Amino acid sequence: MATIKEISQLADVSIATVSRVLNQDETIAVSPEVKKRIFRIAHQLKYVPPRMRHAQKQKGIVIGVADWHIIRKNRTNIRLSSLDLIVKSMSGKNDVRFERMDKNQPGQYDGIMAFGVFSEEEMEFLRMQSYAIVFINSDPKDYEYDSIVMDFNKGIHEMLDYLMDRKKYCSVGYIGGLYEEGQVKIGYRRLEGIQAAFKQRGFYEEENFYIGDISRESGYQQAKRAVESGRLPEAVLLGSEEVAEGALEAFQDAGLRVPKDVAVVIYKDIETLESQWPTYTKVRMFPDIVWQTAIKLLLEQIQEGRKDNMTIYLPTKLEVGDSA
Numbered sequence: 001m002a003t004i005k006e007i008s009q010l011a012d013v014s015i016a017t018v019s020r021v022l023n024q025d026e027t028i029a030v031s032p033e034v035k036k037r038i039f040r041i042a043h044q045l046k047y048v049p050p051r052m053r054h055a056q057k058q059k060g061i062v063i064g065v066a067d068w069h070i071i072r073k074n075r076t077n078i079r080l081s082s083l084d085l086i087v088k089s090m091s092g093k094n095d096v097r098f099e100r101m102d103k104n105q106p107g108q109y110d111g112i113m114a115f116g117v118f119s120e121e122e123m124e125f126l127r128m129q130s131y132a133i134v135f136i137n138s139d140p141k142d143y144e145y146d147s148i149v150m151d152f153n154k155g156i157h158e159m160l161d162y163l164m165d166r167k168k169y170c171s172v173g174y175i176g177g178l179y180e181e182g183q184v185k186i187g188y189r190r191l192e193g194i195q196a197a198f199k200q201r202g203f204y205e206e207e208n209f210y211i212g213d214i215s216r217e218s219g220y221q222q223a224k225r226a227v228e229s230g231r232l233p234e235a236v237l238l239g240s241e242e243v244a245e246g247a248l249e250a251f252q253d254a255g256l257r258v259p260k261d262v263a264v265v266i267y268k269d270i271e272t273l274e275s276q277w278p279t280y281t282k283v284r285m286f287p288d289i290v291w292q293t294a295i296k297l298l299l300e301q302i303q304e305g306r307k308d309n310m311t312i313y314l315p316t317k318l319e320v321g322d323s324a
Contacts, residue, residue: 002045010041039127060095064109069116111298132301134294146297147311155283155316156197169234173208175222176239208233219246227254235263263324280323287317
């Protein structure tokens with residue numbers, strides 16, 4: 001196991017400085033660059049301070065969820081309340097608590113689930129919060145950390161196969177949204193992946209893609225535009241639960257019935273809202289197996305001290321219901 005002495009030698013600072021930085025002593029007067037260097041080296045050596053190891057036994061395990069690249073700050077992550085059931089189904093012996101992280105608020109976590117692509121500045125922030133991190137759908141450039149890579153296209157291709165080959169719909173469209181604030185961009189990779197899948201199958205028609213904001217209001221307006229255009233596709237993929245709320249209301253106001261008049265598939269990622277349509281056909285970006293795998297990887301690092309890093313590939317999933 002790595003020691004503070006090894007870290008101090010590599011970081012070119014005293015043992016006392018390393019100890020105080022790793023224990024997040026806010027009174028120590030060192031530059032941010034030195035702090036980053038110490039944490040980076042500690043991560044590379046897989047060092048965990050004794051204080052944190054003892055704390056895990058006393059208070060249980062706290063896992064932070066860094067989801068700000070896939071969920072807007074003002075939205076609730078409803079999955080956090082259900083993760084304790086997933087943990088108990090894996091092992092009733094684990095006392096694990098999940099907390100949603102704020103990228104502007106430091107904290108102390110035994111492990112972190114990080115969703116999306118992070119800048120180097122954000123990576124430094126995450127390193128300072130925990131020594132065990134699993135990146136999910138982050139397209140990592142190296143194998144410094146555990147990662148879960150989603151097969152983005154699988155669920156979309158399954159949907160197209162189902163709609164076009166099995167159900168024989170002649171046209172498929174998309175109603176979705178994008179969000180951008182500073183470095184945070186939500187929905188762009190999703191849109192690119194969906195467009196690429198449609199093009200690969202030869203089903204892409206630009207006029208059948210309606211893009212606005214990730215909101216109920218935008219979903220309503222984009223669906224209304226599609227209806228009023230006179231060329232509403234026979235089947236429509238709705239980009240999120242929020243967009244679906246508005247789009248389905250617009251279809252209803254136009255007197256359209258699902259699926260008789262328009263078939264609907266809802267794209268579900270981290271699921272920020274309780275579904276009003278649990279029986280609808282859906283493409284699930286992060287099914288339970290993603291959460292189970294992420295928790296398993298973190299517990300192996302935290303409790304068993306696993307040092308070797310792993311990359312696991314998991315598929316998105318089409319769940320056929322009664323809306324398409």
